[in-house]
Amino acid sequence: MDIDDLLPLSGLQHVVFCERQCALIHVEGVWVENPLTASGRVEHDRVHDPAGEVRPGFRIYRALPLRSERLGVTGVADVVEFQLEDETGIWRPFPVEYKHGPKSRRLADQVQLCAQAMALEEMLGVDVPRGAVFYRTSNRRVTVECNAALRERTMAAARRYHELVEQGLTPRASYAKKCDHCSLIEACLPEITANLSGFHRKLEIARREGSDGGDT
Ligand code: SF4
Numbered sequence: 338m339d340i341d342d343l344l345p346l347s348g349l350q351h352v353v354f355c356e357r358q359c360a361l362i363h364v365e366g367v368w369v370e371n372p373l374t375a376s377g378r379v380e381h382d383r384v385h386d387p388a389g390e391v392r393p394g395f396r397i398y399r400a401l402p403l404r405s406e407r408l409g410v411t412g413v414a415d416v417v418e419f420q421l422e423d424e425t426g427i428w429r430p431f432p433v434e435y436k437h438g439p440k441s442r443r444l445a446d447q448v449q450l451c452a453q454a455m456a457l458e459e460m461l462g463v464d465v466p467r468g469a470v471f472y473r474t475s476n477r478r479v480t481v482e483c484n485a486a487l488r489e490r491t492m493a494a495a496r497r498y499h500e501l502v503e504q505g506l507t508p509r510a511s512y513a514k515k516c517d518h519c520s521l522i523e524a525c526l527p528e529i530t531a532n533l534s535g536f537h538r539k540l541e542i543a544r545r546e547g548s549d550g551g552d553t
Contacts, residue, residue: 338406338409340411342409342499343404343406343409343410343411344363344409344410344411344498344499344502345363345410345411345412346403346405346408346410346411346412346449346452346453346456347412347449348362348363348410348498349408349410349445349448349449349452349491349494349495349498350445350446350448350449351363351445352494352497352498352501353444353445353448353490353494354443354445354515354519355515355516355519356497356501356508357507357508357509357510357511357525357527358519358521358525359498359501360501360502360506360507360508361507361521361524361525362521363498363501363502364501364502364505364506364507365507367521367524369520369521369523369524394420394421395418395419395420395421396418396419396428397416397417397418397419398414398416398417398419399415399416400413400414400415401413401414401416401417403453403456403457403460404456404459404460405452405455405456405459405460406459407455407459407492408452408455408456408491408492408495409495409499410452410456410495410498412452412453412456414432414433414434414453414456414457415432415433415434415435416432416433416434416435417430417431417432417433417453417457418430418431418433419431427463428463429463429464429465430454430457430461430463430465431465431467431468431469432450432453432454432457432465432468432469433468433469433470433471433478434446434449434450434453434468434469434470434471435470435471435473436470436471436472436473437472437473437474438472438473438474438475439472439474439475439477440472440475440477440479441470441472441479442479444490446470446481447470447481447487448487448490448491448494450468450469450470450481450483451468451481451483451487451488451490451491452491452494452495453468454466454467454468454483455483455488455491465483466482466483467480467481467482467483468480468481468483469481509530509531510525510526510527510530510531511527511531512527512528512531513527
């Protein structure tokens with residue numbers, strides 16, 4: 338895959354959360370800063386201070402560049418811990434993604450973490466069976482098992498992400514509970530734009546019926 342075709346890895350969480358949100362950000366270039374996104378960005382900047390840590394049998398790297406041709410994405414891992422396995426002599430990577438908010442098992446976060454694990458596997462040639470998402474508000478780590486089902490979900494998300502970007506598609510809004518937690522709600526206006534689409538459809542049907550009537 339050409340380097341120009343690689344998309345930001347972070348978009349995988351967007352496409353899982355909401356395809357319209359993904360397209361607004363990665364097709365239309367919409368971004369709205371709010372207190373949540375601002376504090377998330379500050380936290381990432383802090384984590385991305387590249388100073389690592391080295392202890393016998395254990396290393397931590399921050400802001401590690403990632404690339405996966407299989408998923409067609411590129412990005413930066415917040416933290417990757419490497420543990421030396423006595424039995425194999427392998428330094429096993431364990432990616433840790435930092436998130437704002439309380440402890441959660443959000444699929445979008447797990448897909449993003451799994452994509453990091455898959456990228457590390459491709460880059461380093463070692464299995465990465467698990468990693469973790471660290472939720473700052475609750476100060477809790479949630480271990481993510483990168484099993485076959487999550488890997489398949491991650492591949493599917495990557496395929497759909499590329500499809501949206503290549504076709505320049507922005508799916509129609511459909512209001513759901515998750516919209517209340519979406520940073521783009523004011524740009525998307527789901528309750529209005531979802532109804533507008535219906536309104537436009539009705540207008541189109543009325544127009545066609547009107548023109549059919551005019552012909553007879
Ligand atoms: S407000 Fe709702 S429909 Fe609009 S982008 Fe956000 S989650 Fe998607």
